[in-house]
Amino acid sequence: xxxxxxxxxxxxxxxxxxxxxxxxxxxxxxxxxxxxxxxxxxxxxxxxxxxxxxxxxxxxxxxxxxxxxxxxxxxxxxxxxxxxxxxxxxxxxxxxxxxxxxxxxxxxxxxxxxxxxxxxxxxxxxxxxxxxxxxxxxxxxxxxxxxxxxxxxxxxxxxxxxxxxxxxxxxxxxxxxxxxxxxxxxxxxxxxxxxxxxxxxxxxxxxxxxxxxxxxxxxxxxxxxxxxxxxxxxxxxxxxxxxxxxxxxxxxxxxxxxxxxxxxxxxxxxxxxxxxxxxxxxxxxxxxxxxxxxxxxxxxxxxxxxxxxxxxxxxxxxxxxxxxxxxxxxxxxxxxxxxxxxxxxxxxxxxxxxxxxxxxxxxxxxxxxxxxxxxxxxxxxxxxxxxxxxxxxxxxxxxxxxxxxxxxxxxxxxxxxxxxxxxxxxxxxxxxxxxxxxxxxxxxxxxxxxxxxxxxxxxxxx
RNA sequence: GGCGCGGUGGCGGAGUGGCUACGCAGCGGCCUGCAAAGCCGUGUACACCGGUUCGAGUCCGGUCCGCGCCUCCA
Numbered sequence: 001x002x003x004x005x006x007x008x009x010x011x012x013x014x015x016x017x018x019x020x021x022x023x024x025x026x027x028x029x030x031x032x033x034x035x036x037x038x039x040x041x042x043x044x045x046x047x048x049x050x051x052x053x054x055x056x057x058x059x060x061x062x063x064x065x066x067x068x069x070x071x072x073x074x075x076x077x078x079x080x081x082x083x084x085x086x087x088x089x090x091x092x093x094x095x096x097x098x099x100x101x102x103x104x105x106x107x108x109x110x111x112x113x114x115x116x117x118x119x120x121x122x123x124x125x126x127x128x129x130x131x132x133x134x135x136x137x138x139x140x141x142x143x144x145x146x147x148x149x150x151x152x153x154x155x156x157x158x159x160x161x162x163x164x165x166x167x168x169x170x171x172x173x174x175x176x177x178x179x180x181x182x183x184x185x186x187x188x189x190x191x192x193x194x195x196x197x198x199x200x201x202x203x204x205x206x207x208x209x210x211x212x213x214x215x216x217x218x219x220x221x222x223x224x225x226x227x228x229x230x231x232x233x234x235x236x237x238x239x240x241x242x243x244x245x246x247x248x249x250x251x252x253x254x255x256x257x258x259x260x261x262x263x264x265x266x267x268x269x270x271x272x273x274x275x276x277x278x279x280x281x282x283x284x285x286x287x288x289x290x291x292x293x294x295x296x297x298x299x300x301x302x303x304x305x306x307x308x309x310x311x312x313x314x315x316x317x318x319x320x321x322x323x324x325x326x327x328x329x330x331x332x333x334x335x336x337x338x339x340x341x342x343x344x345x346x347x348x349x350x351x352x353x354x355x356x357x358x359x360x361x362x363x364x365x366x367x368x369x370x371x372x373x374x375x376x377x378x379x380x381x382x383x384x385x386x387x388x389x390x391x392x393x394x395x396x397x398x399x400x401x402x403x404x405x406x407x408x409x410x411x412x413x414x415x416x417x418x419x420x421x422x423x424x425x426x427x428x429x430x431x432x433x434x435x436x437x438x439x440x441x442x443x444x445x446x447x448x449x450x451x452x453x454x455x456x457x458x459x460x461x462x
Numbered sequence: 463g464g465c466g467c468g469g470u471g472g473c474g475g476a477g478u479g480g481c482u483a484c485g486c487a488g489c490g491g492c493c494u495g496c497a498a499a500g501c502c503g504u505g506u507a508c509a510c511c512g513g514u515u516c517g518a519g520u521c522c523g524g525u526c527c528g529c530g531c532c533u534c535c536a
Contacts, residue, residue: 004478013467040536069521076534139470160465160532195509207534229536234465236535260528261467267497269530298485299475304467304529324499349476357476359475361484371500433495438499451498458499 001344001352005225005303008233008257009112009157010088013353016256018224025219026255029211029228029236030114031097034073034080034277037102039292039307040229040270041262046293046394047260047354048227049299051393053293054350056128057342067218068111069211072118078193088194092118102280106287106296107394110132115206115214121196123213124205127247128185128198140176142188143200148181151242157257158234183239185209187195194383208239208305215254216244226254230302264306277309279442288403291316291394292322297356297393310330322363322386323400324451324460325370329383330400343389350392417448424450 003016018024028048031041048068057062072092081088087328088332104310117124131137136150155161184206189195197203204372213316215223221244228237237257263270270277283292286309301303344368349358365387370382390396405414420443427435440450447462 003532031536032534042536044536074534158532208534231531233536234532252521262534263536270518271535287515301469303475306474318485319481347495352478357484361476364484368501431495437496449498452494453499460499 001348001351003054005258005352005393006044007255008259009255012158014256018059019222019255021059022063023224024059025223025302026052026055026064026066026225027211027215027219027223027320028068028111028226029232030068030070030101031072031095032076032341033099034074034077035095036281037099038270038277039265040277041099042102042229042265042280042292043228043305044102044260045297046296047108048258049103049390049394050271050350050354050356051225051227051258052109052299053394054347054354057347057392058351065113065114065219066111067113067215068113069114069214070099071209071210072096073194074114074207080305102284102289106280106293107283107290107397109394112219115218117210117214118194120210120214120217121205121215124186124209125196125198126217127209127213127243130247131185131243133247134181136242136247137185138178139200140178142203143176143184143188144200145158145177146185147178148183148242148244148248150248151180153245154242155238157241160234171420173338173405178407183208183235185243187312196320200315208236209243211236211240212247214245215240216248220249223254224250225256225258227258227260228378229301230259233257233259241361260301262304264304266308267306270307283312284353287312287316288319290398290403291319294360294395296320297395300357301354317397319403320460322367322396323398323403325367326383326396327400327458328455329370329379329402330387334377341388342392343385346389346392355397356393359393363393363395406461417443417459421450421459425457 004013005016006013026048028044030045031037045068045118046067052066054062055066070092077088077091080091082220128137128456129148132144135147137144137146139145163322173390180382186198186200186203186209187206188201188203193204215226226237226240241253245251245298265276265278267274280292291312292315295307295311298315338460343362345362345365346359348361349355352358363386366382366386370379370386371383374381387396407449424436424439427439443459444462448459449462451460
């Protein structure tokens with residue numbers, strides 16, 4: 001089995017072969033830490049987490065380097081500081097830890113490295129220096145600008161040529177630009193704004209240079225995969241390519257470019273100005289993180305995804321059925337984590353450009369097998385197979401009881417529930433079914449669903 | 463204007479030219495005191511028009527419709 005990935009660079013699905021199978025290298029654009037992460041930040045985190053898991057399966061857990069940056073210097077952060085007065089260091093520390101909590105709740109593995117931009121300013125300055133020496137950048141009024149016409153191949157990723165960009169005429173026109181398409185590598189900072197000393201005066205980096213500098217630092221000049229949202233293709237990724245290739249004497253940058261599709265919410269284009277975005281933090285107050293993860297994986301990563309509360313309700317119910325089937329079938333966590341054979345039937349669709357919906361269809365087959373199993377030996381085997389199938393997707397990793405009863409929440413008094421169940425059992429034994437049904441209904445009103453099984457009555461939260 | 467995406471059954475959503483996607487909802491049955499969960503069975507689809515092919519949802523051309531980007535954005 002081989003991996004094939006859709007490469008934005010070639011607009012084709014291509015067989016994936018890493019440069020070095022002992023160290024497969026992937027860079028993904030992470031969040032700018034100025035606010036809660038929204039669901040649009042969550043999609044690439046989850047999508048590329050699945051790719052990370054897939055690569056680890058193919059090349060070994062110790063042979064994949066996954067870098068996801070934290071942008072902690074940016075005009076939006078400065079704007080947030082000016083709006084609220086909260087110190088910048090506080091804003092970035094607070095939102096960074098919130099982001100980490102969010103992606104952990106979504107079941108994402110921790111990347112190999114999560115470099116922060118402010119910790120890599122020297123690398124950026126070095127790269128900017130090389131670009132100036134090589135004639136690809138110039139200094140103007142305290143700014144360092146990348147000169148776009150100095151790179152003939154500029155525009156290859158987004159497939160636009162230099163003339164078209166001028167025709168667009170929406171590029172910012174400022175007097176110090178030699179060309180309207182030039183973009184900033186370094187800009188001066190006001191005394192009140194964060195800044196670093198540089199050969200061109202006190203200032204701060206432009207948006208794109210950090211990713212070039214940090215990917216180079218952690219992954220080398222040329223690496224395997226660069227991921228991010230589709231909206232980053234232009235100008236962010238185009239400019240990253242230009243900076244990196246020009247700073248590296250024309251040597252290639254990322255070989256595969258992967259982009260996840262747009263997100264809509266409740267049928268509308270998601271946008272900050274419309275205020276119709278969900279933060280992961282808010283969604284987690286209403287839904288389990290795993291339901292959010294499933295909702296994101298039910299659509300292929302390159303397709304637009306309409307993210308709705310109703311979709312989350314559905315995803316939660318789907319997981320109820322999975323965990324309901326798993327309930328009582330796997331004795332211990334050790335058992336679950338033992339060296340289970342990976343499920344090739346799940347890996348295969350994932351290896352074909354991360355077809356998570358097709359992989360989920362296999363999960364449903366495993367679920368049906370488990371539900372059909374009669375003997376306890378069969379059940380145990382089927383349950384392990386289902387758990388193994390869930391692993392590449394990062395699903396079904398928790399204790400079914402915790403999922404079904406929300407056992408981590410203190411809202412429900414288990415002893416009281418058990419008292420109801422016993423009272424109902426007595427009523428049923430006495431064939432007083434109206435009383436039994438009354439007890440069941442009163443629990444349902446509290447959000448507790450009873451299920452009678454041959455082994456007795458169990459309950460779960462609605 | 464430039465670049466690009468998509469139109470699949472009631473809904474969501476895959477599809478790597480030839481074999482049931484899958485899930486939800488619906489319908490019939492089994493199980494159950496009745497439910498819930500589960501099991502079995504079942505109907506409904508490829509926007510339109512041409513073309514290539516033994517064969518097209520899948521490839522090519524065209525038409526219609528919807529949408530995105532080109533400005534901070536995952």
